[in-house]
């Protein structure tokens with residue numbers, strides 16, 4: 737399964753790609769950092785984002801092995817649109833995992849195409865197992881925030897520790913007595929599975945932010 741680090745990496749790569757600042761050889765050459773813009777793997781074309789992540793024959797081979805064969809997939813010229821469209825539909829998980837493993841293969845030429853393909857399949861299966869696409873239908877439940885007749889700004893907080901492996905976090909928000917949202921906060925605790933620690937961290941977070949809230953409370 738993807739670790740937090742890998743999720744952050746994917747977010748970063750997507751942000752970099754969409755802002756056209758991925759450090760490809762073309763960009764590095766343009767900035768006089770790399771001697772040549774030519775792709776070091778195939779030696780045939782300039783290494784742009786699309787070339788290294790999709791069009792270089794080594795990357796293209798991976799995409800085709802995981803059944804991204806449609807010519808439209810290789811026709812996109814806008815990185816942001818390509819990524820956004822890739823992240824829609826039933827193959828979105830495989831697409832995101834594919835991005836990750838294609839980039840891993842760029843720096844690890846020893847990895848066989850079959851190994852990459854198996855890694856993509858395993859990662860996608862693990863993600864789908866952890867976050868099923870078809871969640872159980874949930875009953876609609878109407879709730880309403882209540883000021884309990886307090887005539888001031890009101891802070892609501894809560895923490896939780898659920899599941900195995902545990903997902904632990906807390907959050908809070910401040911509304912005025914009419915129910916309008918003023919500010920809020922939330923935090924995940926990556927290293928704890930202890931609800932008492934969650935409650936203590938929540939208390940610390942409130943103390944840390946109290947200075948800001950003095951303007952509100």
Ligand SMILES: [Zn+2]
Nearest residue numbers: 775777778792
């Ligand atoms: Zn190439």
